[in-house]
Structures are given as structure tokens and as C-alpha cells.
Amino acid sequence: MKILVVDDFSTMRRIIKNLLRDLGFTNIQEADDGNTALPMLQNGDFDFVVTDWNMPGMQGIDLLKEIRKDDNLSHLPVLMVTAEAKREQIIAAAQAGVNGYIVKPFTAVTLKEKLDKIFERIS
Amino acid sequence: MSDKAHDISLEQAQELVSLLEEGKQQQANQLLEDVYNRRNDKLFTSVGQLTRDLHEALQDFQLDPRIVQMTEDDLPDAQNRLQYVIQKTEDAANRTMDAVEACLPMADDMHQRVESVMPVWNRLMSNDIEINEFKSLCHQVDDVLKRCGENMPQVHGLMTEVLMAQDYQDITGQVIRRVIQLVEDVEKNLIELLKIFGKEEARREAEKTESSKQKSASEAEGPIIDADKRDDVVGGQDEVDDLLSSLGF
Incomplete structure (x- = not known):
């Protein structure tokens, strides 16, 4: 399983990468905003996206919308891991087709739970 | 400008008339010029004072050391x-x-x-x-x-x-x-x-900011630092899950 982690803070990318590695996912690449992530997704065979919301350049919510618009990517599961915690935002993300929503600060257990749930629903 | 010292006096006027009667044209001109200059001096002084005041006011405004610093x-x-x-x-x-x-x-x-x-x-x-x-x-x-x-x-x-x-x-x-x-x-x-x-x-500015705040309900805001004082944000992962499941997730 090839995963793309999108966050503008390298430390957060590193944390998520470590947690994912602990859960057995070792094929992980990184991008620092939507503008970097989108071409990577279009050119690579990624199976899963973990993205932040608030980033310079293209924000996570717009990346999600772009993914859903793209015929080759629209099936891709997207998990949002973000400090954005307004009800309106969570509803907006759900409407845009997010597969899971985790608010920061979060725990390893929460990440595992949401991943399990997403994969369970897909298979 | 109504300063008596700078108005033309009766004595000066009489002197002017007598100078003209005596045919002393040059002296008469000189006297008239003196009177005229004394009035102008006063005007220049006033304009100068105003200019200085304005200059100092501007200087004070710009050089409030705290704002500049x-x-x-x-x-x-x-x-x-x-x-x-x-x-x-x-x-x-x-x-x-x-x-x-x-x-x-x-x-x-x-x-x-x-x-x-x-x-x-x-x-x-x-x-x-x-x-x-x-x-x-x-x-x-x-x-x-x-x-x-x-x-x-x-x-x-x-x-x-x-x-x-x-x-x-x-x-x-x-x-x-x-x-x-x-x-x-x-x-x-x-x-x-x-x-x-x-x-x-x-007041107008405040209204504008308020309305732009309302517009951006689903725009990114960064970490919420006063979640306990707000009712438009969730209090943690459990509330996110509840909200999503209420939406059919």
C-alpha cells in the first residue's frame, strides 16, 4: 500500500509517517501542500492520502475536491488530519467526499481506528 | 491684523499730504512704502507662526516615538x-x-x-x-x-x-x-x-470584519485556541465522529 502524507509542517509529516510505519505501512511519500501533492497523485500509483487542511498554496479541502473531480483519482480514499475543528468545516469535508476526519491533537489509537474503518468500508 | 500700531495714522496721512503738496514725490513714496511694509511684516509673521505650528504638529504626529519604534x-x-x-x-x-x-x-x-x-x-x-x-x-x-x-x-x-x-x-x-x-x-x-x-x-470597519467573519464559516482558521468559549467548533474527536455519523458516515 502506497500512501501520500500531505502537511506543510515537516514534523507533523514525520509523526504521521512514524505512526503509519508502526501500523505496518512502509511505502510512504510526503508533500507539503495540495499543489505539490496533486501531480504526485496523478503520476504515481498511490492507494491512500492523508492530508492536513490548512496549508499555504492549495489547501487540503481543495486537494480533496480536485481528487474527487479527477476520473483517475476519484476512488482514492482521503483521510483528513487537521486542527480545523469547526462544525461547518467538518460538514464541508464530508460533502466534498472525505473518508475520515481526525482533529489534532490526535492519538495513535485514533489513527488506527479511522484507518481500519476506512479499509473495512472499502473492502 | 487690527493692531493699531500697524494701521496708518492721521499724522502719517497729514505728513503724506504735506509732502505731496511740497512736491517731495520721492519722500512721499518712501513714507507710503514704510506704512505698507509694516502691515505686511505683521502678515508674514502670522503666516510664519502658522507654518511653524503646522510643521510642529506634523512632526509631533510622525515622531511619536512609540509609533515609530x-x-x-x-x-x-x-x-x-x-x-x-x-x-x-x-x-x-x-x-x-x-x-x-x-x-x-x-x-x-x-x-x-x-x-x-x-x-x-x-x-x-x-x-x-x-x-x-x-x-x-x-x-x-x-x-x-x-x-x-x-x-x-x-x-x-x-x-x-x-x-x-x-x-x-x-x-x-x-x-x-x-x-x-x-x-x-x-x-x-x-x-x-x-x-x-x-x-x-x-464602526463601519467593524461591521465589515464581522460580515467577512460570518462568510468564512468553512474556511481554514488554524488551531482553535478558545474551543471552550465557542459553539461553532467541536470539542474533540468524539464530537467529530458524532457529527459525521449524524451525516450518515
Whole structure:
């Protein structure tokens, strides 16, 4: 399983990468905003996206919308891991087709739970 | 300008008439010019005074040392300070993760070694073991103990590193406190400016900001620092899950 982690803070990318590695996912690449992530997704065979919301350049919510618009990517599961915690935002993300929503600060257990749930629903 | 000293006097007028009657044209002109100049002097003095007042008022306004210092020094300084906070927290996070990443393989390694010894060890504990098995078990246990003895001081050192990396909190806390103080000072000065330029303007601006705030309900805001005082944000992961499941997730 090839995963793309999108966050503008390298430390957060590193944390998520470590947690994912602990859960057995070792094929992980990184991008620092939507503008970097989108071409990577279009050119690579990624199976899963973990993205932040608030980033310079293209924000996570717009990346999600772009993914859903793209015929080759629209099936891709997207998990949002973000400090954005307004009800309106969570509803907006759900409407845009997010597969899971985790608010920061979060725990390893929460990440595992949401991943399990997403994969369970897909298979 | 109504200063009597600068008005033409009856004596001067009579002198002027007599000078003209006597045909002293040049002296008459001179007298008239004197009278005229004295009035102009007063006008020039007044304009000069006004100019000086205006100049000083402008000077005072521009050179309020606090405003100048804030824009020229304090605000760029605050930006640097906040950059420093980002740098410090990033360094601390990386120091911590470096140490943790170095610890985790050691923990996994120890766990694996213990696991591989356990089956034979359990048989030994229940007196169910062959002599040659016992010999190889001794070597395995010896290896585990040696490895443990080597690793633990390393783990201790790495844990101390994690501990020390937390000193960023003290340093960044102090820096942030100073930036908060500056923001308060700037706010006070801006309020003073708004008082000068009229409250109507301020009210209109406030309304504009309020309406733009309402528009951006689903726009990114960054970490919520006052979640307990707001009703438009969720209080944690449980509330996110509840909200999503209410939407059919």
C-alpha cells in the first residue's frame, strides 16, 4: 500500500509517517501542500492520502475536491488530519467526499481506528 | 491684523499730504512704502507662526516615538521572534523524534530476542528440558543479557535527550509573552488613532470584519485556541465522529 502524507509542517509529516510505519505501512511519500501533492497523485500509483487542511498554496479541502473531480483519482480514499475543528468545516469535508476526519491533537489509537474503518468500508 | 500700531495714522496721512503738496514725490513714496511694509511684516509673521505650528504638529504626529519604534523595530522584531518560536519548536520536535526513532528499533530488537528465548525458557521453568537444549539456552540468555546491558544506557541517554528537548517550552513561552505585550501596545495605539479619525469609520470597519467573519464559516482558521468559549467548533474527536455519523458516515 502506497500512501501520500500531505502537511506543510515537516514534523507533523514525520509523526504521521512514524505512526503509519508502526501500523505496518512502509511505502510512504510526503508533500507539503495540495499543489505539490496533486501531480504526485496523478503520476504515481498511490492507494491512500492523508492530508492536513490548512496549508499555504492549495489547501487540503481543495486537494480533496480536485481528487474527487479527477476520473483517475476519484476512488482514492482521503483521510483528513487537521486542527480545523469547526462544525461547518467538518460538514464541508464530508460533502466534498472525505473518508475520515481526525482533529489534532490526535492519538495513535485514533489513527488506527479511522484507518481500519476506512479499509473495512472499502473492502 | 487690527493692531493699531500697524494701521496708518492721521499724522502719517497729514505728513503724506504735506509732502505731496511740497512736491517731495520721492519722500512721499518712501513714507507710503514704510506704512505698507509694516502691515505686511505683521502678515508674514502670522503666516510664519502658522507654518511653524503646522510643521510642529506634523512632526509631533510622525515622531511619536512609540509609533515609530513599533513600526520600524518592534513589529519586524516580533516577526523574527515568532519565526524563532517556529524554529525552536521544530528543532525540539525533531530532537525528540530522532531520539524516539533511535529507541524504537532497540525496543523491537530486545522484544524479539526475549520472544525467541521464551519457549525453551518456559520449558526450563517447568523442568522439561534436555541438557544440550539447556546449553544453547544459556548462550541465548547470555546474549539477551549482554544486549540488554549495552542497550539500556543508550536508551537512558536517548530518554534524557527527549527530556532536554522540552526546554523549548520555557524559551518560546517567554518570547511569545513579549509578542503578546507588543500586540497589546499596538492595539492601544490603533485605538488612539481610531479615536482621532472618527468613530463612524471604526464602526463601519467593524461591521465589515464581522460580515467577512460570518462568510468564512468553512474556511481554514488554524488551531482553535478558545474551543471552550465557542459553539461553532467541536470539542474533540468524539464530537467529530458524532457529527459525521449524524451525516450518515
